Each structure stands twice: as structure tokens, then as C-alpha cells.
Amino acid sequence: MEDDKGLDLRNVFSLHPSGNGTLMRGLRHLCRSLRAALRKASRRAPHLCMEWSGGRPPATPVPDGYRVSDDRIEAAAWAGLLNAGGGLGPWDEQRLRLETARLVPDTQVFLTHGGLPVAGAGVYDRDPGSWEIGWIAVHPEHRRRGLGEAVTRLALDRALDLGPRTILLYTEDHRLDALRLYLRLGFRPALRHRSHRRRWRSVADRLPSEAAAQVVSSLQAPHMTPQTLPESVGQCSDCLHIRRVASERGSVFVLCRRAAQDLAYPRYPNLPMSDCQGYEPCAVDEED
Numbered sequence: 484m485e486d487d488k489g490l491d492l493r494n495v496f497s498l499h500p501s502g503n504g505t506l507m508r509g510l511r512h513l514c515r516s517l518r519a520a521l522r523k524a525s526r527r528a529p530h531l532c533m534e535w536s537g538g539r540p541p542a543t544p545v546p547d548g549y550r551v552s553d554d555r556i557e558a559a560a561w562a563g564l565l566n567a568g569g570g571l572g573p574w575d576e577q578r579l580r581l582e583t584a585r586l587v588p589d590t591q592v593f594l595t596h597g598g599l600p601v602a603g604a605g606v607y608d609r610d611p612g613s614w615e616i617g618w619i620a621v622h623p624e625h626r627r628r629g630l631g632e633a634v635t636r637l638a639l640d641r642a643l644d645l646g647p648r649t650i651l652l653y654t655e656d657h658r659l660d661a662l663r664l665y666l667r668l669g670f671r672p673a674l675r676h677r678s679h680r681r682r683w684r685s686v687a688d689r690l691p692s693e694a695a696a697q698v699v700s701s702l703q704a705p706h707m708t709p710q711t712l713p714e715s716v717g718q719c720s721d722c723l724h725i726r727r728v729a730s731e732r733g734s735v736f737v738l739c740r741r742a743a744q745d746l747a748y749p750r751y752p753n754l755p756m757s758d759c760q761g762y763e764p765c766a767v768d769e770e771d
């Protein structure tokens with residue numbers, strides 16, 4: 484708010500006897516509105532959630548030239564696969580260790596080519612009510628050959644073998660390749676945040692007609708009531724990093740996803756939460 488001579492314009496307007504204080508109040512109001520609009524625009528939204536719609540899919544053949552690895556894959560090669568497309572953020576062995584701490588033993592599947600992992604997915608035990616299929620990735624040079632489908636189905640088989648829990652996965656609005664794949668396999672939208680219904684509608688607008696119809700018909704299903712958190716849980720209720728999870732007995736837990744990357748955060752925060760250093764408000768939408 485300083486002009487090029489270093490004069491503070493706030494003082495000029497507010498002290499001027501001609502009543503420019505009104506103009507100053509207007510400017511302040513404009514600045515506040517702009518700041519609020521910028522804050523809103525920069526807020527991210529929590530991941531979309533999809534649930535397995537049931538049954539066991541038929542066995543998936545692994546495409547020619549690839550094989551399911553029975554060998555131990557080195558952490559560096561695994562991090563290399565997750566790094567390869569750049570779409571999953573930067574990976575090193577430390578991040579890999581933290582992110583895979585909840586991987587269920589013997590559920591990580593790799594498809595290899597020439598001895599190197601080119602596709603991977605695993606099953607995670609992040610909450611008592613569900614098995615989460617996570618970190619699905621195919622090396623960019625090997626995409627659109629059926630590896631994504633094969634590796635996700637193999638991980639799904641392992642999740643189905645683990646016992647009766649909801650099988651779900653988390654994804655993002657812009658991952659249209661992944662969303663088409665998950666819909667084709669039989670995963671369907673689950674509403675875990677008040678922004679989800681609107682965002683799924685917008686995803687449907689960008690999908691081919693068959694996939695879009697699957698999304699729309701799931702959103703119309705009678706059981707599709709949003710499962711959101713009440714404001715009484717404090718900051719966690721609209722934090723980007725929260726996941727609402729439910730046990731088989733119907734108890735609801737609040738899980739902090741920051742804990743997967745930073746041990747300073749508790750997996751199950753003490754509620755109500757206030758003054759959390761990691762709080763990032765997510766885009767808020769009205770429920771329908």
C-alpha cells in the first residue's frame with residue numbers, strides 16, 4: 484500500500500478531512516474479499532473415494548511379455564516406478580517406507596518386464612473397517628496394454644482373500660485414466676465428503692458416456708447419502724487430511740492422513756481438534 488515515494492496511502496485516505504475514510508473502508512473491504520477469494524481458490528479438496536461393488540471378478544490374464552514377480556523388489560526400483568510418471572509426486576526410499584508402513588504383508592503385487600517392476604499395487608490396512616487398494620501405478624512406457632487392469636485385479640484378489648471388509652480406494656478428480664479403469668473394474672463412487680457429490684458430477688461430465696452413466700447411476704442410488712463429519716470434531720471436520728472411516732460394527736473413526744508421512748501426527752487425533760499445525764482447510768461445498 485505504499486506509493487513510489489514511500490508514502491503510506493492508508494494514512495492519506497484515513498486522515499484526509501474530505502471524508503476519504505469511506506473510500507479507505509471500501510478499499511479495505513475489497514482487499515478482504517480478494518484475500519478470501521484467493522484463500523478459497525487455493526484450497527484443495529480431499530480425495531475421492533470409490534468402493535468395490537461386490538463379487539469376485541474373473542481371473543485377469545497378465546499381458547504377454549510381463550510376469551507377476553515372485554522376487555523381492557528393491558525399494559529403489561519400487562520408488563523408481565512410483566516416480567516414473569511424475570503424477571504421484573516425488574518418491575525416495577524414506578517416503579516409500581512411511582507410505583507403505585500400513586501395507587498388509589504379502590499383498591503388494593508387481594508386474595515386471597525384463598526383471599524391472601513396471602506396474603504395482605498393494606492392499607493397505609489403514610482402518611478397521613476396510614481394505615484399501617493403494618499406490619496403483621504403471622510405468623508410462625507400458626501404459627494402455629492392460630497392466631493397470633491386471634495389477635489392480637491382482638491386488639483386489641488379495642484384498643478379497645483377507646476377509647470381509649469394504650474394499651475401497653482413494654483417487655483424485657483429474658485422474659481420468661485411473662477413474663475409467665476403476666469404474667470398468669467395478670469400483671463405484673462413495674460419498675465421504677460434502678464436496679464429493681458435486682465433484683463426481685463434474686467428473687462424469689469429463690468421462691466417456693458408459694463410464695459417466697455408471698457414475699450418475701451410483702449417485703442416484705438410495706444408499707448414496709453423504710458420510711461426512713460433524714463440526715463438533717473441530718478442525719479435523721473440514722481438514723484436507725482427514726478420512727472418516729467406519730468399523731464393521733458401525734463405529735466411526737477419524738483418521739489423519741498426515742500421519743502416514745509425518746510421525747509427529749497421531750493416526751487417530753484427539754477430538755475435538757483445535758490449533759493443529761497441520762490443519763489445511765479444504766474446499767467447502769454445500770451438500771445437496
Ligand SMILES: CC(C)(COP(=O)(O)OP(=O)(O)OC[C@H]1O[C@@H](n2cnc3c(N)ncnc32)[C@H](O)[C@@H]1OP(=O)(O)O)[C@@H](O)C(=O)NCCC(=O)NCCS
Pocket residue numbers: 568570571619620621622625626627628629630631632633653654655658660661663664
Ligand atoms: C491409471 C493407470 C494405472 C492405468 O494403467 P494402464 O496400464 O494404462 O491401464 P490399462 O492398460 O489397463 O487401461 C488403460 C486403457 O488402455 C486400454 N487397453 C488395455 N489394453 C490395451 C491394448 N492391448 N491395446 C490398446 N488399448 C488397451 C484399456 O481399455 C483402457 O482404455 P480406456 O482408458 O479408454 O478405458 C496409469 O495410467 C497410471 O499409472 N497413471 C499414473 C498413476 C495414477 O494415476 N495412479 C492412480 C492413482 S489413484
Ligand code: SF4
Pocket residue numbers: 718719722723724725738739740741748752756759760761762763
Ligand atoms: S490432526 Fe490436524 S492435520 Fe490431521 S486431520 Fe486433524 S486437523 Fe488435519
